[in-house]
Amino acid sequence: MMFEPGKDQCKKLVFQPAERNKQPILETLLKHIDPNSQGLFLEISSGSGQHVVHISEKFPNIRFQPTDVENIYIRSIKAHIEDGCLKNVLDPLRLDVSEPPESWGEGTMRAASFDYVLNVNLTHVSPWICTEGLFRGCHVYLKPKGLLFTYGPFAMNGIISPQSNVDFDKQLKIRDPTWGLRDIEVELKPLASRFDFELVQIHDLPANNKLLVWQKK
Template sequence: MLSAPAADRNKEPILEVLRHSVPSDRPLHALEISSGTGQHVTHFARALRNIIWQPTEYERESLSSIEAYRAHYQLDNVMPAVFLDASLPHQSWAGIRPESLDLILNINMMHISPLACTEGLFRGAGAVLKLQGLLLTYGPYAVNGQISPQSNIEFDRSLRQRNPEWGLRDISLLRSLAQKNGGHASKQQMSTLQEGERGVSVFRSLLELPSSPLSHQPVWFCSDDLLWTERLQLFGLTVPMRELRSQQHCLV
């Protein structure tokens, strides 16, 4: 089994976002694109037993590692890992049917892959997510052309030196792709609350949502990669996660 120290550091904060983003009272189907070592999907699957997880990878070595984690934990809600190239049309995504998924999860892929993979991720998500389904991504982002802190500037430079097609993607690009590739949805909305080096973003399709005070509110979770102080932007307010939990807010 492969082991990535970064996955061990960020798996619990990302899980906290998942807990507040998806319902726990009904069966759900999730696709993880670019599952890496398999540490994330097995950690999430053990905590969120109502979700059937489909891990995928482009690298053959990673596919083997995911299977090793599956065998180790003996999880019945994690499907065998399959090969997936996010840059290809969704018809090539291992037989995943249109409008069949409640959640797509993508962690630390965009900055170490060609732009075509980011574009394909959003394009495919618009096709295979159910109405009100979520696309959740985690990684370092640029904001309106600006990268911070200095460590991310240096990181972005090093990535582009290794491969000119790599580099931190800008929030404005993600917003554009979300709006452009809604698939069957008329629009997707998101907002940004960027703190520190990493952000967790949640995109929700907003076509024909039932009446709800949250129906037209953009939702974007972020967590600081160093301090892990998580916050939720809700109705334009920044609410600490611990306060959110204590007040038992319910997200649509």
């Protein structure tokens, strides 16, 4: 992690992994979202804010709602938005996916109001209850046929590959036994089905990550 210089040194955070993956994520989103389309886009667990400011520039007619559970990230997101003078990015809201959906966004969000949801690097660094909460809440807030994008490293049919991801999974579980790479077939698809989501595409991205595209029925 490094901090941006200047007056927002204690607020605006910049993470190198986000710098590396923000463009591949954007390029993949462009395969599913027309850059001229309108709509409302929710980012869950926005972290530093690097993703939302980068992505929003390519979709000027879409309004973006960043969120996070940590105040340090809320401040960072605000600093990135201010620096970018972005008119289509709303002020960040507090959102904890482990809480009931009605509490999301401090109770200000409307059901079935979002066209798209993006979540980056949450499922493997949080307890399973957070992954359940992610799909439960998106079932409430996404419109019918809306798209949920989840990014990160995943297992498939009980197999984790390559070895770097195996090692990463072990490190995560040493840190917290409730963390770890989630299995697309064994865990995520059955969970998604419970909340009326279907996996429509899997994109392989750099650094052994994937972007999964889920559509609400």
